[in-house]
Amino acid sequence: MFDTNELVINMGPQHPSTHGVLRVVLRLDGERVIDANVVIGYLHRGIEKLCEYRDWGQIVLITDRMDYIAAASNNLGYCETVEKLMSLEVPPRARYIRTILAELQRIASHCLWLGTHAMDIGAMTVFLYAFRERELILDLFEDYCGARLTYNAMRIGGLPLDIPPRWDAKVRAFCDILDEKVNEYEELLTHNRIWLERTRRVGVISGEEAVAIGLSGPALRGSGVARDIRKDEPYAAYADFEFDVPLGSDGDTYDRYLVRLEEFRQSTRIIRQALDGLPEGPIIGKVPRLIKPPAGETYHAIESPKGELGYFIVSDGKSNVPYRFRVRPPSFCNLQALPRLVKGHLVADVVALIGSIDIVLGEVDR
């Protein structure tokens, strides 16, 4: 029942700072949050059920639409899971290009995260700066596959397209530009007194609690847990590259910000190594004309920009559609931590924390 000092406020599905259709029902004592009830499902499109009625090849298009900020990562996760089910080998050139695309996606996703997170907290200039870099990446993708948001950029067994001429020079030029720009973002925010006030000690979560509550990705690494699927269970071509995994120490919003900022630099490092070592060869492996994985099920996860993106796919070996298609969305599992993180903080911190966890409602709801 109500305490007369408590106020229940609805941060409704329509809200500029909830990054999509997210509803948070806050119970407040003045301006302090006592409890938050997160209501999701406004963007539920039944993707898991829909994919039980779609060809294995058609599903790649549908996976684009889940985490639409980082569509190529979704494609990669799905294609790799089916390749694991079919025990298909992907040629090295395709693996390298997939890695480049995935890292470009990581940068694009983090650009959007930085812009919206900073804008929610009040630093509006950063939004324009970050989107300027994201536009460059979208141009690179448009050059590669023709689309800016939902790429359909991968196929089971490899890639549909080889990189266009002079694309690698453009990517290199982009990496140089980005490295400078990340320094600009740091100048604007990292030692900014207002930024520090708004993000330090906000939403502190310890490593063990973060693991228990199911956080993954930069949100988990901000609490000091060294968990990165690219290092622990390498996929695509990550085993061939040298890169560091930034870790936070305090588990607050500021640390999660620093982790993602450093991931920009590590991503450009990976992309440069991939371009330098890009092997020649085919871009798609020996894939049968009709894709029908043998009966079996598997779970395979990749490190998407938001966290552990896993696919649990069951094939019954006979039909041309999957029997069960399950996506383990990082944003859904990370969002679970929100009520725990906002307890005791102010309403303004709720906005900062939703941004800090980095969610995409398309993935939360599917």
Place this chain on the structure above:
Amino acid sequence: MAEPTRIAPPAGPPDPPPPADLPPPDFIRAIEDRFPGAVQKLSYWVGDWTIVLDAGRLVDVATYLRDAPGALFTFCSDVTASDWPPRPKRFDVVYSLYSIPLRHRVRLKVQAGDGDAVPTVTRVWPSANWLEREVFDLFGIVFAGHPDLRRILMPDDWQGHPQRKDYPLEGPGELLIEDPVEWLKLRQADIE
């Protein structure tokens, strides 16, 4: 749109047994020793080990897997379910676990019939909270002991469980109240 080829629904999940020359990992043998009778079946496919468990022993085995030094499955990646309608216990609740310190994975499977309750693992892994809610919402499997079992993706007053195989892709159709007057009458009854 691809027409799914019309075949008879499969009787159950493939769950192939492990090859004879591949010994199961130590922690699986430890489970078989400590919890005799809990493991109904062991399966291995494309590098993944799956343990089919008895539902009553799930929480004990889960706690052991989280805490035992050889297993240390501290991270519950995913809780989901599959529907195999021809089977009497039609649902397979699948738990995908990962160990951050030891970097290995395992899958647990529990079979449940329509109306059977499965014990919750939220006390072992709090991350299973929303994941079990989603399984309840989309499949209708009740998790006994769950702190907050209610629908998560579908609207709160939705009838039916969409991810079941006998639920139509296009939606309930006639089950939905089409006439707004009827809907208002129902709401009036709720308010009164």
